[in-house]
Amino acid sequence: MELEDRASLRRVAGLSTELTDITEVEYRQLRLERVVLVGVWTEGTAAQSEASLEELARLAETAGSQILEGLVQRRSRPDPATYVGSGKVRELADIVAATGADTVICDGELSPGQLRQLEAKLKVKVIDRTALILDIFAQHARSREGKAQVELAQLQYLIPRLRGWGESLSRQAGGRAGGANGGVGLRGPGETKLETDRRRISKRVAKLRREIAAMDTIRATKRGRRVANEVPSVAIVGYTNAGKSSLLNAITGAGVLVEDALFATLDPTTRRSETPDGRAYTLTDTVGFVRHLPHQLVDAFRSTLDEAADADLLLHIVDGSAPAPEEQVNAVHQVLHEIAERRSDALPPELIVINKADAADEVSLARLRNLLPDAVVVSARSGQGVAKLVEEIAQRLPRPEVAVDVLVPYARGELVARAHADGEVLSEEHTPEGTRLQARVRPDLAAALQRYVTNGSAI
Numbered sequence: 001m002e003l004e005d006r007a008s009l010r011r012v013a014g015l016s017t018e019l020t021d022i023t024e025v026e027y028r029q030l031r032l033e034r035v036v037l038v039g040v041w042t043e044g045t046a047a048q049s050e051a052s053l054e055e056l057a058r059l060a061e062t063a064g065s066q067i068l069e070g071l072v073q074r075r076s077r078p079d080p081a082t083y084v085g086s087g088k089v090r091e092l093a094d095i096v097a098a099t100g101a102d103t104v105i106c107d108g109e110l111s112p113g114q115l116r117q118l119e120a121k122l123k124v125k126v127i128d129r130t131a132l133i134l135d136i137f138a139q140h141a142r143s144r145e146g147k148a149q150v151e152l153a154q155l156q157y158l159i160p161r162l163r164g165w166g167e168s169l170s171r172q173a174g175g176r177a178g179g180a181n182g183g184v185g186l187r188g189p190g191e192t193k194l195e196t197d198r199r200r201i202s203k204r205v206a207k208l209r210r211e212i213a214a215m216d217t218i219r220a221t222k223r224g225r226r227v228a229n230e231v232p233s234v235a236i237v238g239y240t241n242a243g244k245s246s247l248l249n250a251i252t253g254a255g256v257l258v259e260d261a262l263f264a265t266l267d268p269t270t271r272r273s274e275t276p277d278g279r280a281y282t283l284t285d286t287v288g289f290v291r292h293l294p295h296q297l298v299d300a301f302r303s304t305l306d307e308a309a310d311a312d313l314l315l316h317i318v319d320g321s322a323p324a325p326e327e328q329v330n331a332v333h334q335v336l337h338e339i340a341e342r343r344s345d346a347l348p349p350e351l352i353v354i355n356k357a358d359a360a361d362e363v364s365l366a367r368l369r370n371l372l373p374d375a376v377v378v379s380a381r382s383g384q385g386v387a388k389l390v391e392e393i394a395q396r397l398p399r400p401e402v403a404v405d406v407l408v409p410y411a412r413g414e415l416v417a418r419a420h421a422d423g424e425v426l427s428e429e430h431t432p433e434g435t436r437l438q439a440r441v442r443p444d445l446a447a448a449l450q451r452y453v454t455n456g457s458a459i
Helices: 003-007 022-027 044-063 086-099 111-124 128-140 144-161 193-228 244-252 295-302 301-311 326-342 363-371 386-396 410-422 443-452
Strands: 035-039 065-074 104-108 127-129 231-237 269-274 280-285 315-320 350-355 402-408 425-428 433-443
Touching: 022 425, 035 044, 044 065, 044 128, 065 086, 086 111, 104 111, 104 128, 111 144, 111 326, 127 128, 128 144, 128 295, 144 193, 144 295, 231 244, 231 301, 231 326, 244 269, 244 315, 244 350, 269 363, 280 350, 295 326, 301 326, 315 326, 315 386, 326 363, 350 363, 350 386, 350 433, 402 410, 402 443, 410 425, 410 433, 410 443
Parallel strands: 035 065, 035 104, 104 127, 231 280, 231 315, 315 350
Antiparallel strands: 269 280, 402 433, 425 433
């Protein structure tokens, strides 16, 4: 239903924005933005720079754009004034005019000066990779927490890029002309619109931080309850569109939105599952990563990313059909290490899962098996390898600490039930005196079973 709702609101290319009847305002359709992509190749190979621009094109299409042209310039570093240099700006302006584009997207984060110079010279809207990713997040956020986190990231990005000098200047007059309170144009406090906007944004940022902190408390309470019950947790991480939500659905039947688009799902989803031997654990789907993930998002989605850092096992999903999956693996590891450095804590153990085996060719899969020898190959769509993955998860989850050999009277059947629910039952035998159990359990349950231990001690 969520996928159908999202599809119904997609912008449609080729439709006019003009209204024939003002009463039909609810049914207005917007045309897709016509976009020219620009990248600067500073390091790596030509194939890597083209792959980065192709990813930018997919991001732009996800945001609702029509790609007209993609340009890459070879430079030692981006031009500090115009990103691509004054000569290339003139060439870019000619291309924008010839194609009829209304937006230029740069494959990098532009400084406020670069943004202002490019818009002045190109006469069209200019945005960078960071703003594009933030726009996608704003479109796809569904929960109250997700919307607050995205708004916080957008405001942090916007503060140093506020513009408004000129017709937007707003000054408060005070005193008489030529009087002691100031000369012409300098009377009164002289507060500008920029200063007013910065103050309003700062107040809004402070409010959002308080709201997110309160939501963090709720999330920490839920996580603390799972920790108190010693329910093992598995966090699904990976590059965007690697198939994390599809794998969550394949293992738990969660029914999470699945779409072939970047950042299709942002809100974390936690579902309960069981290992083949009956042990319960939780599986959490986290936000996808991407190369050059904006730092504002890492900060805003701190509570969501902490789910991964606090897990007992990381399920790292890799798109086996991607052109360069090893680069995606490196991008995910870079973000995870940033989280670990901020928390000053070690990351949980990692299990790499190569997904989309049905869409990948055999040569690519063989190369990935060589690069990632411990990885599990699956296909969330066809179900191939999912059972083996569940068994591998069961092997890597932490097990109860205390092994016991007990004879529990039938009157204390609740202890047997707890051993099945919270522990790992190795053997069970029903005798005339009671239920004979050999199991691994938590310390609190071991203490409750102590009086029923056979041979006077735990095994």
